[in-house]
Amino acid sequence: MRNLPGREQWADQRALGEALIQARSAAGASIGMLYLPDPARRVLHLAMTTGVAREFAAPWSRVGLDDPIPVADAVRGDRFVWLGDREEAARRYPRLGLVLPYDFALAAAPVTARPAEAAGPTGAGAVFMWPGSHAPRLDERERRAVESACHRLAHILLQAAEEGRPVRPPTHPVVFQPPPPPTPGPVEAAFALAFIRRLPGGNVALDMNGKITFITPEAADLLGAPASRLLGALPWAALPWMDTPAIEDHYRAAAISRLPRTFTTAHPAGRYLRFDLYPDDTGISVRITHVTDLSVPPAAAPTTAPQEAGPSRATALYQLMHLAATLTEAAHTRDVVDQAADQLVPGLGAQAMALLVEEERRLRIIGYRGHTSALMAHYDGISLNSGTPTSHVLRTGTPLFFEDVSELRAAFPTLEILDGMAAWAFLPLIASNRPVGSLVLSYAHRRSFAPGERAVLSSIAGLIAQALERARLYDSTHQLAHSLQTGLLPHALPHVPHLEVAARYLPAAEGLDIGGDFYDLIRIDETTVAATIGDVQGHNVNAAALMGQVRTAVHASAGAPPAEVLARTNRLLTDLEPGLFTSCLYAHIDLAAHTAQLATAGHPPPLLRHGDGPAEMLRLPPGLLLGIDPEASYTAVEIPFTPTTLLTLYTDGLVEAPGRDLEDAIRESAAQITATPEHYALTRLADDLIAHAQGIAPRTDDIALLLLRSW
Secondary structure (H helix, E strand, C coil): CCCCCCHHHHHHHHHHHHHHHHHHHHCCCCEEEEEEECCCCCEEEEEEEECCCHHHHHHHCEEECCCCCHHHHHHHHCCCEEECCHHHHHHHCHHHHHHCCCCEEEEEEEECCCCCCCCCCCCEEEEEEEECCCCCCCCHHHHHHHHHHHHHHHHHHHHHHHCCCCCCCCCCCEEECCCCCCCCCHHHHHHHHHHHHHCCCEEEEECCCCCEEEECHHHHHHHCCCHHHHCCCCHHHHCHHHCCHHHHHHHHHHHHHCCCEEEEEEECCCEEEEEEEEECCCCEEEEEEEECCCCCCCCCCCCCCCCCCCCCHHHHHHHHHHHHHHHCCCCCHHHHHHHHHHHHHHHCCCCEEEEEEEECCEEEEEEEECCCHHHHHHHCCEECCCCCHHHHHHHHCCCEEECCHHHHHHHCCCCCCCCCCCEEEEEEEEECCEEEEEEEEEECCCCCCCHHHHHHHHHHHHHHHHHHHHHHHHHHHHHHHHHHHHHHCCCCCCCCCCEEEEEEEECCCCCCCCCCEEEEEEECCCCEEEEEEEEECCCCHHHHHHHHHHHHHHHHHECECHHHHHHHHHHHHHHHCCCCCEEEEEEEEECCCCEEEEEEECCCCCEEEECCCCCEECCCCCCCCECCCCCCCCCCEEEECCCCEEEEEECHHHCCCCCCCHHHHHHHHHHHHHCCCCCCCHHHHHHHHHHHHHHHCCCCCCEEEEEEEEC
């Protein structure tokens, strides 16, 4: 749990909140949000908002830096993101478009210092949203206002950090209300109230959370409930017949888009009511009128009172949609755990949760939020035959709900209750028609679980179970693929006197497939070695198998001139007719003669550095990829390989990224090498090159890297 702020941090948060409110006003935006980085993980936490209800913000309170979300893209790429309308939002960010199918415009920007200020990035991000009536483009004044706001927010964050009190994300997002309208005097207020009551129909005022703050007697009569019961309540919570996803969704649409909205619905008394919603930054004005010109009789509406104040049907549907959209992008088990935990705890009003899976007839805790590590250690690894609710729901496949401590103690007298919670939901995780684990949701106060809420929680558990099953299969297959890939690479490189060597292999960041990247160092005699690197087309078992054959062919010919080695390997591959092509670079290094001969078959150019000079691309005579033409020939080039000469061989995964010019990317790597001292350790240099490649863009290809330096 993140620390609660002290007095000084409250002052910093207040300064940030005031800056956010001013920025929202200056940019003409309706909503402002500030995200702060997690100090330990690649995660952004929503720290504060203005112009939006906490309930709306809860599902977005945690955003992974690699998530396909505008603020994550803005911070990760240090760039400005603009979405001019809902269509563009849905096209570029499907999850956002699914969960917020409303009219709005959005800007996301990194919170960075002004160019003139010598300060590093804050790692924070800001989001501003405009009404759906906004033009598709952001004008210059609005953009300057957003950028100026980000600079001011950065100044506050950096100054606090310099003074030894870095601003950390609060436990829950802080909601800053915009300045209230001027308070009218008694006479003006009386005339305003008289004006409202003269209007036809009934009139209601809702705050940004949807609660009724004002209602006329006429509106209460139309709704069929006393004003005293409606004031301070959510309409769909106080009136069962309004608890439908469609009605609450109209409110959400008005609150997000800031556009007027109208809908008609049936009343249990057998009449139609028309609702006209007029939103602004402080709430929504609602006009209710009786509709008499509809020929179709109204549908029957429920008349029973709600059992307990749980999430409304629309809120529950919203949570289900958001969770479903998020889990479709969760590839690994850890992703599922993080997404489920970060959405369920704030979104459903729970204070803690835990996810458990069965492993060897025991329940293992794979993730939790809100509980202490000591409590989780106490229950981790319990037997399936233990008398606990988690094992019971796993064995039976039936959920358990306990409204208070007495109910839990009555059902499980020997259970130790160590977390100070007061109500619990124990849900089986069922995938492929069998229980695979348990989900535990804990609440700090007594809670009655209405039938609708129980159904929603069971549906959420089902979504998590299916995502968890996919993720665990993905993890297992990914581990198998990685083991096979690394098993085909050399386990250790030979020690060669007067030659320093470093090698790295990194699988692609995404996907299960086995890559075809390879490298090798072959010792021929006391002073001669052969170095090779290559990339087989494709990412599958066939590519890995061909990679093994290429390495074998190169080994068989090692010691021959490089052009001959490539020609022999090429003939072998074309005879095999694998249907895959291979790039390859082969270097024959004579340490006694201080020379190296190199030949390439369509492989990226190596980088060469002599002493403390600049690293440069070594342009070799082009050669055809292996496996295309059995008659292809190759040409070798001899270069000096004197002591302190550094030769860098790599596959395209090190330098290739969408939208980047390949030669520019290669020059970047060369400049990185040039910037290092002459005797910089090759292992550190290899790590630096890999880290640089990872930081530029998400990797979609394997990386193989081989560094060789004579001494």
